[in-house]
Amino acid sequence: MSSEQGSVGIVETQYRTFAEPPNHLELECGRKLGPITLAYETYGHLNSAKSNAILVIHALTGDAHAAGRHQLSDRKPGWWDNMIGPGKAFDTDKYFVICSNCIGGCKGSTGPSSINPETDAPYGLDFPMVTIGDMVHAQKLLVDSMGIDQLLCVVGGSMGGMQVLQWAKEYPDMMRLVIPIASSARLSPHAIAFDAVGRHAIMADPNWSDGNYYGRAVPSRGLGIARMIGHITYLSDASMHTKFGRHLQDKACPDYDFVTEFQVESYLNYQGDEFVKRFDANSYLYLSKAMDYFDLSQPEGDLRKALSAVRAASLVVSFSSDWLFPSYMSKEIVSALRRNNVDVSYAEIQSDYGHDAFLLEVETLGRLITNFLEYAGPRSSDER
Amino acid sequence: MSSEQGSVGIVETQYRTFAEPPNHLELECGRKLGPITLAYETYGHLNSAKSNAILVIHALTGDAHAAGRHQLSDRKPGWWDNMIGPGKAFDTDKYFVICSNCIGGCKGSTGPSSINPETDAPYGLDFPMVTIGDMVHAQKLLVDSMGIDQLLCVVGGSMGGMQVLQWAKEYPDMMRLVIPIASSARLSPHAIAFDAVGRHAIMADPNWSDGNYYGRAVPSRGLGIARMIGHITYLSDASMHTKFGRHLQDKACPDYDFVTEFQVESYLNYQGDEFVKRFDANSYLYLSKAMDYFDLSQPEGDLRKALSAVRAASLVVSFSSDWLFPSYMSKEIVSALRRNNVDVSYAEIQSDYGHDAFLLEVETLGRLITNFLEYAGPRSSDER
Numbered sequence: 001m002s003s004e005q006g007s008v009g010i011v012e013t014q015y016r017t018f019a020e021p022p023n024h025l026e027l028e029c030g031r032k033l034g035p036i037t038l039a040y041e042t043y044g045h046l047n048s049a050k051s052n053a054i055l056v057i058h059a060l061t062g063d064a065h066a067a068g069r070h071q072l073s074d075r076k077p078g079w080w081d082n083m084i085g086p087g088k089a090f091d092t093d094k095y096f097v098i099c100s101n102c103i104g105g106c107k108g109s110t111g112p113s114s115i116n117p118e119t120d121a122p123y124g125l126d127f128p129m130v131t132i133g134d135m136v137h138a139q140k141l142l143v144d145s146m147g148i149d150q151l152l153c154v155v156g157g158s159m160g161g162m163q164v165l166q167w168a169k170e171y172p173d174m175m176r177l178v179i180p181i182a183s184s185a186r187l188s189p190h191a192i193a194f195d196a197v198g199r200h201a202i203m204a205d206p207n208w209s210d211g212n213y214y215g216r217a218v219p220s221r222g223l224g225i226a227r228m229i230g231h232i233t234y235l236s237d238a239s240m241h242t243k244f245g246r247h248l249q250d251k252a253c254p255d256y257d258f259v260t261e262f263q264v265e266s267y268l269n270y271q272g273d274e275f276v277k278r279f280d281a282n283s284y285l286y287l288s289k290a291m292d293y294f295d296l297s298q299p300e301g302d303l304r305k306a307l308s309a310v311r312a313a314s315l316v317v318s319f320s321s322d323w324l325f326p327s328y329m330s331k332e333i334v335s336a337l338r339r340n341n342v343d344v345s346y347a348e349i350q351s352d353y354g355h356d357a358f359l360l361e362v363e364t365l366g367r368l369i370t371n372f373l374e375y376a377g378p379r380s381s382d383e384r
Numbered sequence: 385m386s387s388e389q390g391s392v393g394i395v396e397t398q399y400r401t402f403a404e405p406p407n408h409l410e411l412e413c414g415r416k417l418g419p420i421t422l423a424y425e426t427y428g429h430l431n432s433a434k435s436n437a438i439l440v441i442h443a444l445t446g447d448a449h450a451a452g453r454h455q456l457s458d459r460k461p462g463w464w465d466n467m468i469g470p471g472k473a474f475d476t477d478k479y480f481v482i483c484s485n486c487i488g489g490c491k492g493s494t495g496p497s498s499i500n501p502e503t504d505a506p507y508g509l510d511f512p513m514v515t516i517g518d519m520v521h522a523q524k525l526l527v528d529s530m531g532i533d534q535l536l537c538v539v540g541g542s543m544g545g546m547q548v549l550q551w552a553k554e555y556p557d558m559m560r561l562v563i564p565i566a567s568s569a570r571l572s573p574h575a576i577a578f579d580a581v582g583r584h585a586i587m588a589d590p591n592w593s594d595g596n597y598y599g600r601a602v603p604s605r606g607l608g609i610a611r612m613i614g615h616i617t618y619l620s621d622a623s624m625h626t627k628f629g630r631h632l633q634d635k636a637c638p639d640y641d642f643v644t645e646f647q648v649e650s651y652l653n654y655q656g657d658e659f660v661k662r663f664d665a666n667s668y669l670y671l672s673k674a675m676d677y678f679d680l681s682q683p684e685g686d687l688r689k690a691l692s693a694v695r696a697a698s699l700v701v702s703f704s705s706d707w708l709f710p711s712y713m714s715k716e717i718v719s720a721l722r723r724n725n726v727d728v729s730y731a732e733i734q735s736d737y738g739h740d741a742f743l744l745e746v747e748t749l750g751r752l753i754t755n756f757l758e759y760a761g762p763r764s765s766d767e768r
Contacts, residue, residue, distance in 0.1 A: 029640035129640035189624040256413035256513035
């Protein structure tokens, strides 16, 4: 690993495989999955007490590449590079940061585009439905395989935040701290509706062919539309006004036809086009459905009860203009944890960036996290 | 016209044709359109002074059938039946109510599914782009043809409200009152984005065939998706929680597959399926694009200046949970009118119904409108 100021430098995605048959992972849907490969990256060094590990979990379309570059020539670094590195919020001079991909995805972990060992062909829709809980169970195998008995912290935003909450609920002794960001204990019907329409768009694409498109033309128009819908929900009305207003693309007057005219349309087209180059449509179906199913209050029927085992000190963060995961959702989590006498801090960051703020409000979010980790972080007796 | 208590009874859609060549309507896009047919309905009686006419303009997917039933067996009455009738807010014992359809649509007025007289085939995408201004110019021809020199009031919600504002700007002497409801002087980039994705979904449907699908299979999947997207934007987070929550359809446990499971998904599917039976996909393209183009502040560059000719007393209404046409948009209109010393009242109705509230908050909206019409309505010297 080379290094440059503030960067973790050149990094490599790693892969680990578990749950080899007959030791399949039992999924919540009742089916079994195995073997399971997880893609992950690590930054910094695990101390000898193994007490400085932080697990970072990404959002719906993210991947294990959270920081640094795979090659010097990479145009962009990992997705949370502004938060992870020497001297940054997740200070790799102090902490050992693990970023794990999730099952069901398409970024190196077992998912619908993986080869089904029973057929030697891609799973497609034969892939079993996976839940947020299943993703966490697989990540637990990864952390176990590193010989880490307790993580210092589990942190993530959006779908990553859901996994953080699931970790805290299921493995209360496995971490000292949790930071769910721009997240929720359950997806709202509003968000389920957007997901459902995105899936409709994918499935309506003739190239989708019931999910059997591997090795052929992929359903890129449908997936592009799903991505556009997603992107609208990640921005706020205010940020769209600032970013695009009603400006036309490269002209002063409209053409009065159905080409892309407004800058906001052009932006969405670009996001859709870029996305289909890097993401698998079936994975989009599975991961969005996993988010829809997520309801941390079940089966207990009550969020406070469901979180009664949680022991990790918590920093819950939301953003004022996030209308996909509005602040009231974070406050529900905070309220449930407080009633359980868990040590919980809550911050609503004032931001116009909408749901995307968890990737963009680096300074405010970074300061909050730095302080939270410093205050509640590695015991001073720990070897660094 | 038969009558029943509070209802205008059995009504019939009427049609009038104008702009016969060579007297085409000159469109804002520079092209010409003619002949132009407008579908409309009327309720109540025009008084001899012709001073009690109220023009009602519908939203994106509405039609001329605002009140009553076409046949006794009709399952549902017109779209604003709870507001129009004897003793209702638009009291047909007092007022002569005209509801006009708009050009570009598919409910009996000239639009892309109409026969192009030059080719004797449906226009399809040869139909010229029409704007909110063009729609209003056509409606002016309709009102003129009735011999009405001044309307008592022009009223409408959403896209209808845009037309109301355009009427007030362009024909300041043609009405005494205007009531734009849940509307805006310009569409936000946020709403443009949703429209653009809806159009993408239609155009991605292989049945769309560049708009040449008449007489063949129609792009119902694409149009259904566009409608689903629209419907999400018409509801609020709160109303979706109340209406659907996270309830599953007809079962307690998930099936863990990609069928429609949540009630909110089932609702959207139903809305999409019903819509494609009654609406033309090309009309959806044209009308949504007309909304995108709408910017009342242009070409003057400033909303106050653009509205400087307006003389009608105005009642501007918005709804607290409407995030598609948020209250700040209505407040911009109110502010511009106030600075021009126009008599303007503004009401933000507290409602959880989102943008749909203009169709649902009958009691509160009805009371406001009744009072506004009574106070500012037909001069006492007018014959009733």
